[in-house]
């Protein structure tokens with residue numbers, strides 16, 4: 001899209017799409033909505049991809065990493081570029097995880113404007129349904145919903161997908177959560193001892209983790225198979241966050257490490273030290289949905305003490 005696509009309001013067509021009347025707020029120039037509840041904290045959900053861009057727990061601490069130099073479709077369009085994914089928060093990867101298929105990496109849903117379906121007392125639901133635009137990427141009829149709910153000391157995110165067509169289809173997906181950490185060298189992930197994983201840094205060879213606690217000295221890119229339903233993030237030797245998932249078969253742990261971080265154009269070089277992705281995913285095997293069938297999975301982040 002070019003500037004010629006903008007009208008006399010100065011907004012490009014894409015910009016207008018993401019700034020529908022429902023999305024009145026902005027975070028780093030990305031349109032969306034803020035949901036808040038005093039004791040439970042607040043969250044910001046972007047219109048693009050229904051991507052959660054911030055979760056501040058009740059104690060005021062930001063728990064999600066969002067790159068300060070990230071783009072997004074509206075920002076990149078003005079520069080004449082392609083619609084771009086937002087780096088950080090909780091990208092919704094659907095209907096494809098990573099490059100495991102023919103579609104654009106991590107699927108198209110993260111670059112689409114989602115609709116605000118409902119606001120709740122402690123959250124909101126955003127929806128994306130198949131239309132002529134999604135059909136250009138993927139020929140299937142679907143309805144997807146992302147529900148965000150705040151509770152004291154916790155954030156619950158649920159993805160639900162329905163096959164609204166007449167033929168079965170399958171998908172892979174992830175809630176690609178970027179956790180904000182103070183210092184990756186003082187961060188450890190507990191709970192994956194003895195769990196098998198595909199090592200994406202080593203031709204996806206299946207290995208077994210033999211450390212009780214995973215530390216991140218550099219690049220890590222793993223799809224854990226049959227992980228436990230709960231992991232614990234530890235910072236400075238203290239429990240920081242409990243990470244629970246349901247419905248999703250796998251857990252992905254990703255950090256680009258220093259070299260790959262330098263190659264990412266939308267993240268400062270040093271910020272691999274401040275983030276760790278712990279993703280609830282269906283990555284290793286696709287989920288099949290018959291016509292009318294619904295699938296649901298979610299991830300819950302809870303302050304640990």
Ligand SMILES: O=P(O)(O)OC[C@H]1O[C@H](O)[C@H](O)[C@@H](O)[C@@H]1O
Nearest residue numbers: 085098105106200221252254277
């Ligand atoms: O840069 P992105 O397209 O957002 O992908 C970021 C990362 O996502 C996942 O965690 C994958 O396992 C990684 O291989 C990938 O590099």
